[in-house]
Structure formats: C-alpha cells, structure tokens
Amino acid sequence: MELLYLTADDVTKLLNMPEALSVVESAFKEHGMKQVQMPAKSYLYFPEGDLRTMPAYLKNAGIAGVKIVNAHPGNPANGLPTVMAVVMLNSIETGAPLAMMDGTYLTNMRTGAAGGVAANHLARRDATVVGMIGAGRQAMTQLQAITIIRDIKTVKIVDVSTTTCNRFRKNMAELGCDIVIAGSIREACNCDILVTTTPVRAPIVADGWVQEGTHINAIGADAKGKEELDPQILKRSTIVIDDYAQATHSGEINVPLNNKIITVDDIHSTLGEVVAGIKQGRTSDNEITVFDSTGLAIQDISTANHVYQQAVKTGIGARLKLF
Numbered sequence: 001m002e003l004l005y006l007t008a009d010d011v012t013k014l015l016n017m018p019e020a021l022s023v024v025e026s027a028f029k030e031h032g033m034k035q036v037q038m039p040a041k042s043y044l045y046f047p048e049g050d051l052r053t054m055p056a057y058l059k060n061a062g063i064a065g066v067k068i069v070n071a072h073p074g075n076p077a078n079g080l081p082t083v084m085a086v087v088m089l090n091s092i093e094t095g096a097p098l099a100m101m102d103g104t105y106l107t108n109m110r111t112g113a114a115g116g117v118a119a120n121h122l123a124r125r126d127a128t129v130v131g132m133i134g135a136g137r138q139a140m141t142q143l144q145a146i147t148i149i150r151d152i153k154t155v156k157i158v159d160v161s162t163t164t165c166n167r168f169r170k171n172m173a174e175l176g177c178d179i180v181i182a183g184s185i186r187e188a189c190n191c192d193i194l195v196t197t198t199p200v201r202a203p204i205v206a207d208g209w210v211q212e213g214t215h216i217n218a219i220g221a222d223a224k225g226k227e228e229l230d231p232q233i234l235k236r237s238t239i240v241i242d243d244y245a246q247a248t249h250s251g252e253i254n255v256p257l258n259n260k261i262i263t264v265d266d267i268h269s270t271l272g273e274v275v276a277g278i279k280q281g282r283t284s285d286n287e288i289t290v291f292d293s294t295g296l297a298i299q300d301i302s303t304a305n306h307v308y309q310q311a312v313k314t315g316i317g318a319r320l321k322l323f
C-alpha cells in the first residue's frame with residue numbers, strides 16, 4: 001500500500017486560481033444541495049495556539065479527506081509559520097489513504113477562490129474598484145480570484161504595516177490593476193467590493209463608511225470572538241454565510257449574534273444555496289451584501305482532490321510505502 005506525497009512546491013506547480021475557482025464553486029454547489037458530509041471543524045486548544053481538524057466527504061466528486069491545521073501566533077519568533085496545514089485524501093470505496101500534501105498554499109488558494117465565488121454571485125456586475133483591509137496572504141489570493149470574475153481597474157489597499165502594503169503592490173503588479181495604498185480604512189471602503197482579511201477581534205470598519213451597493217468578503221473572522229465589521233453594517237446587509245454551524249460559532253456574525261444585535265433570522269442563506277440556485281444572490285444595485293467566510297473543509301478536500309488528479313496525470317510527487 002502506497003500513498004502519494006506532495007510537497008508545497010508540488011502543490012504550487014499543480015494548482016492555479018482559475019482551477020481553484022472552478023472546483024470550489026462546484027463544492028459550494030454540492031454543499032447547497034446537501035450532497036456533502038462536513039462536521040464543523042473541531043478545535044484543540046493549547047496555551048500556545050490551537051489545532052483544528054476539518055473532515056469532509058463530497059458525494060458527487062467522490063472523495064473524502066481531512067485537513068489538519070494549526071494556528072500558533074508565537075511561531076514566527078521561533079522561525080516557524082503561524083499556520084501550517086496538511087491534507088489527507090482517502091478513497092471512499094476502501095477508505096485507503098490516497099495522498100498526503102502540504103495544505104498551506106492550498107488553504108490560501110481555496111480561501112481566495114471562495115471569495116471569488118461569493119463576489120461572482122453577490123457583487124455588482126459593473127464592479128471595478130476593490131478596497132482591501134489587510135494586505136497579507138489571504139488578501140493576495142482574494143484579489144487574484146476577484147480579478148478573474150470582474151473587470152477590476154483600481155485596488156485600494158490598507159494595512160497597519162506599510163512594508164506589507166508595498167509587498168502586496170509588488171506581488172500583485174502582474175494583475176494589471178492600479179494598486180493604490182489608501183491613507184485610511186475609510187478611504188479603502190469607498191469601493192464596489194470590500195475585502196477584510198485581518199486577525200482583529202474588534203470592528204475596524206465603521207458603519208458610515210460602507211456605501212450602498214457594496215459587496216463585502218468578510219474573511220478574517222474565523223474563530224470565536226473575532227469580528228472586523230461594525231455589526232450595524234450587518235443589520236442593513238444581505239448576509240450570506242458559508243456554513244451555519246461554523247459561521248454562528250466563529251464567523252463575522254458570531255459576536256453580534258451573541259450580543260443579540262442580530263438574530264439567525266437575519267441570515268439570508270448559505271453561499272452554496274445561492275450557487276445552487278436555491279436562494280437568490282444580489283437582487284438590486286443598492287443592496288449591501290456580506291459573505292461571512294470561516295473556511296470549509298469541502299473547499300480544502302475538493303481543491304486537494306484536483307491537485308491529486310493533476311499529480312497523477314503529470315507524474316509529480318513521491319510514492320510513500322505505508323505497509
């Protein structure tokens with residue numbers, strides 16, 4: 001019995017954003033049609049960080065697996081990344097392990113792809129200006145995906161670190177947009193599509209700064225107690241979540257729900273229901289739409305399956321003997 005072992009370099013060679021957008025869109029559709037099994041991610045808490053396991057089975061794609069991912073904020077001081085992930089894929093017929101691969105780049109790509117799928121269904125067709133709060137790793141893949149689904153001309157980026165903004169501008173230059181470093185979060189909010197990718201635990205986007213017609217990808221809040229948006233924004237928005245159990249526990253809506261500023265009746269739908277055509281996406285040009293993303297195992301497993309298929313086709317990766 002052997003399994004295919006794929007390093008971060010292998011995964012990077014085998015995955016691009018148009019492909020990630022396509023497999024993640026299909027995964028959300030399966031989720032909307034209730035064709036997946038996906039228990040909410042489970043957390044182990046340590047003094048230094050946490051470890052999350054994220055299993056999923058996608059019936060139509062015919063694949064199952066689990067991502068194991070940590071978050072240890074003190075790691076960089078010891079020369080290690082904060083977040084490291086591995087994905088295991090298993091055969092649904094025999095349960096046999098098929099592949100084990102680095103999941104860090106894959107996580108960034110599938111998160112960007114989810115933002116692209118959300119913007120495709122929820123942002124105005126004529127959107128040309130993207131505002132970005134946070135210029136780190138997730139910001140880059142969000143923009144890569146959004147520029148594929150809309151004709152983006154201008155990007156306004158803001159981060160507490162000017163160095164990070166400059167790195168973002170350099171790395172994203174190939175996308176061909178005019179990337180402007182905004183002087184404030186308020187300035188970045190003057191846009192058609194707003195993307196928030198910061199780890200903050202208290203709102204940094206004020207209600208009055210978000211204009212009618214904006215679509216927001218709220219990406220940063222992915223654990224209990226985190227939030228980036230003034231809850232009053234949610235009160236005047238169409239709220240689309242990725243998954244009920246995860247979003248209510250750890251998404252952008254978790255704190256406003258606990259504080260009873262919004263109720264579960266304020267949730268419009270899941271993204272999967274919109275992709276599957278069960279619920280409507282944007283219905284008018286002046287509606288504010290919010291995609292509350294916590295990150296789903298179906299995104300990881302569908303993307304990893306695509307990487308695995310490409311690896312088998314191209315002969316990339318090492319075969320490891322199990323027994």
Ligand SMILES: NC(=O)c1ccc[n+]([C@@H]2O[C@H](COP(=O)([O-])OP(=O)(O)OC[C@H]3O[C@@H](n4cnc5c(N)ncnc54)[C@H](O)[C@@H]3O)[C@@H](O)[C@H]2O)c1
Binds near residue numbers: 133139164204221
């Ligand atoms: N929804 C998902 O699926 C998903 C997936 C991965 C990561 N995340 C979350 O997204 C967030 C960002 O992850 P990342 O990998 O991009 O991290 P990162 O460290 O690469 O980037 C975060 C950036 O936010 C900036 N920042 C921090 N506070 C700020 C503030 N007050 N104003 C402006 N900028 C600020 C930092 O300087 C940094 O550049 C984290 O909270 C992470 O947990 C969510």
